[in-house]
Amino acid sequence: MSYITENTLGIRFGALAEPFTKQIKEQGFKYDPVKVRQFEKLNEYITHLMFADLLPEASIEKARKKLFTKIKTHIKLHNK
Secondary structure, eight states: OEEEEETTEEEEESTTSOOHHHHHHHTTOOOOHHHHHHHHHHHHHHHHHHHTTOSOHHHHHHHHHHHHHHHHHHHHHHOO
């Protein structure tokens, strides 16, 4: 499980992490639940690829960082 944080937004990734919706809500941010569920699905796909040993760890980490960037952008739009 990895944890990515920037300023006040922190997100845990991995099979045992809480859903993004819960993590974001607990941090007090507004968000579009439909869009965040899409992000959760993408994270599930990344996790499946990791457990299937189809991608090297560096690629998994890169994908999660890109996903975090998308989440961060979404949160900024909804919390102006």
